[in-house]
Amino acid sequence: xxxxxxxxxxxxxxxxxxxxxxxxxxxxxxxxxxxxxxxxxxxxxxxxxxxxxxxxxxxxxxxxxxxxxxxxxxxxxxxxxxxxxxxxxxxxxxxxxxxxxxxxxxxxxxxxxxxxxxxxxxxxxxxxxxxxxxxxxxxxxxxxxxxxxxxxxxxxxxxxxxxxxxxxxxxxxxxxxxxxxxxxxxxxxxxxxxxxxxxxx
Amino acid sequence: xxxxxxxxxxxxxxxxxxxxxxxxxxxxxxxxxxxxxxxxxxxxxxxxxxxxxxxxxxxxxxxxxxxxxxxxxxxxxxxxxxxxxxxxxxxxxxxxxxxxxxxxxxxxxxxxxxxxxxxxxxxxxxxxxxxxxxxxxxxxxxxxxxxxxxxxxxxxxxxxxxxxxxxxxxxxxxxxxxxxxxxxxxxxxxxxxxxxxxxxxxxxxxxxxxxxxxxxxxxxxxxxxxxxxxxxxxxxxxxxxxxxxxxxxxxxxxxxxxxxxxxxxxxxxxxxxxxxxxxxxxxxxxxxxxxxxxxxxxxxxxxxxxxxxxxxxxxxxxxxxxxxxxxxxxxxxxxxxxxxxxxxxxxxxxxxxxxxxxxxxxxxxxx
Numbered sequence: 001x002x003x004x005x006x007x008x009x010x011x012x013x014x015x016x017x018x019x020x021x022x023x024x025x026x027x028x029x030x031x032x033x034x035x036x037x038x039x040x041x042x043x044x045x046x047x048x049x050x051x052x053x054x055x056x057x058x059x060x061x062x063x064x065x066x067x068x069x070x071x072x073x074x075x076x077x078x079x080x081x082x083x084x085x086x087x088x089x090x091x092x093x094x095x096x097x098x099x100x101x102x103x104x105x106x107x108x109x110x111x112x113x114x115x116x117x118x119x120x121x122x123x124x125x126x127x128x129x130x131x132x133x134x135x136x137x138x139x140x141x142x143x144x145x146x147x148x149x150x151x152x153x154x155x156x157x158x159x160x161x162x163x164x165x166x167x168x169x170x171x172x173x174x175x176x177x178x179x180x181x182x183x184x185x186x187x188x189x190x191x192x193x194x195x196x197x198x199x200x201x
Numbered sequence: 202x203x204x205x206x207x208x209x210x211x212x213x214x215x216x217x218x219x220x221x222x223x224x225x226x227x228x229x230x231x232x233x234x235x236x237x238x239x240x241x242x243x244x245x246x247x248x249x250x251x252x253x254x255x256x257x258x259x260x261x262x263x264x265x266x267x268x269x270x271x272x273x274x275x276x277x278x279x280x281x282x283x284x285x286x287x288x289x290x291x292x293x294x295x296x297x298x299x300x301x302x303x304x305x306x307x308x309x310x311x312x313x314x315x316x317x318x319x320x321x322x323x324x325x326x327x328x329x330x331x332x333x334x335x336x337x338x339x340x341x342x343x344x345x346x347x348x349x350x351x352x353x354x355x356x357x358x359x360x361x362x363x364x365x366x367x368x369x370x371x372x373x374x375x376x377x378x379x380x381x382x383x384x385x386x387x388x389x390x391x392x393x394x395x396x397x398x399x400x401x402x403x404x405x406x407x408x409x410x411x412x413x414x415x416x417x418x419x420x421x422x423x424x425x426x427x428x429x430x431x432x433x434x435x436x437x438x439x440x441x442x443x444x445x446x447x448x449x450x451x452x453x454x455x456x457x458x459x460x461x462x463x464x465x466x467x468x469x470x471x472x473x474x475x476x477x478x479x480x481x482x483x484x485x486x487x488x489x490x491x492x493x494x495x496x497x498x499x500x501x502x503x504x505x506x507x508x509x510x511x512x513x514x515x516x517x518x519x520x521x522x523x524x525x526x527x528x529x530x531x532x533x534x535x536x537x538x539x540x541x542x543x544x545x546x547x548x549x550x551x552x553x554x555x556x557x558x559x560x561x562x563x564x565x566x567x568x
Binding site: 116118152188191 | 348
């Protein structure tokens with residue numbers, strides 16, 4: 001379809017449309033919003049993007065986003081280095097931190113195994129994880145990949161790579177949301193929760 | 202559960218129409234191309250969230266409109282009234298509401314309404330390729346237990362990922378590919394075994410019911426046999442995948458698993474797909490639909506709404522009468538282009554033309 005917009009506008013729409021979760025209609029709406037707002041507002045966004053791109057990088061150890069060589073968790077001596085929590089994306093760390101239940105270190109894989117997207121173990125930060133185990137004295141690895149097809153396969157791959165090294169490898173449990181009702185749980189989640197039941201002390 | 206009313210807005214050829222159905226038999230009459238199958242499709246859509254004609258959701262929206270709505274008022278066995286609404290969008294996301302409450306996931310609608318459709322296209326269950334019979338089995342499983350829907354999607358996803366990995370291998374086996382395949386195989390074996398077991402159990406349960414239904418429809422007892430015995434189920438899918446690995450790598454596709462299974466149907470000891478007559482195939486397809494309809498009614502404790510979409514005209518008068526005589530008790534919607542056989546006894550007759558209701562009256566002529 002030939003573009004009906006002048007090239008700069010079309011380029012803006014196209015670039016916005018490449019962002020995750022933004023479809024063609026949303027891209028169009030955001031583009032026109034940006035054209036309408038004062039130049040200062042639009043420039044502030046442009047600056048924020050380029051500054052973030054310039055200053056933010058991946059932690060050299062765990063691949064969390066960071067503004068230094070090591071991220072806040074990796075440079076914090078108070079954290080327990082014998083436990084590593086493996087997640088798919090840096091944003092997953094935020095979720096786990098909010099629980100306040102975990103005081104160990106993290107490792108971000110930067111994705112999950114998905115041949116359809118050309119992502120195999122080589123593309124993930126798995127080799128980097130393995131090289132951390134000895135030097136940091138890691139005793140347990142908690143695999144916190146997503147409970148979907150790709151996340152489960154990645155978890156299985158990690159378990160197979162880590163177990164022969166004599167580590168404790170655990171998988172985050174799936175189950176019911178706290179404060180929720182059994183009646184509203186979908187049957188898959190409820191099935192998993194039954195599978196992962198535990199004795200009451 | 203019965204459907205008391207179904208309303209279509211900008212759906213297929215309907216701009217706006219509201220059908221009041223009875224708890225017994227409702228006949229919807231009209232010439233070809235007036236919207237009978239569209240109505241059947243809409244009823245089934247609320248039960249399965251797919252078109253039984255295989256149309257994508259945006260094709261269900263009336264030409265010229267952006268959004269279509271299917272709205273049904275159903276009455277549960279305990280007397281509760283439930284309003285179900287599905288909004289189909291040509292551009293945005295489809296939405297589903299129950300009693301005006303939006304569902305977080307549209308798939309949560311599955312199982313709220315149960316509808317069995319018998320249509321002339323059912324012939325492909327017998328006559329078509331193995332994929333048609335796999336779909337028949339899996340659709341029946343979902344109607345029995347909605348969690349099979351997630352299982353089937355999961356299997357499909359795993360197979361697509363595995364095939365993609367095999368393609369990337371380019372026919373060559375390396376250690377890295379081998380280790381990665383190991384985990385995909387383990388996952389495929391896990392989900393595949395569950396689906397294989399479910400299909401085998403379903404076939405075993407259905408077998409006598411299909412024989413019985415065939416006899417009722419054909420008026421004579423003919424041995425009907427359904428055989429679902431994939432080679433991999435004898436040795437286990439994990440082992441079968443290991444044995445086929447070299448072949449899979451060479452071909453760049455998964456050659457073993459539930460996605461390749463066949464259900465063989467034979468009549469009188471001969472494969473029905475190649476040896477049965479067109480009439481026998483049609484009766485057999487109908488018998489399979491009737492058997493699963495009865496099985497779902499028996500297992501779930503509530504009879505699905507039965508939609509006979511233009512089926513009667515495809516049968517000879519004896520078989521049409523036999524089908525009507527053997528319908529399970531419950532709500533039935535019959536669409537037809539020709540007058541119904543005398544045995545039908547509809548409580549209500551609705552006549553339609555190009556997406557509008559011309560006439561709607563009870564069988565004794567009362568509007």
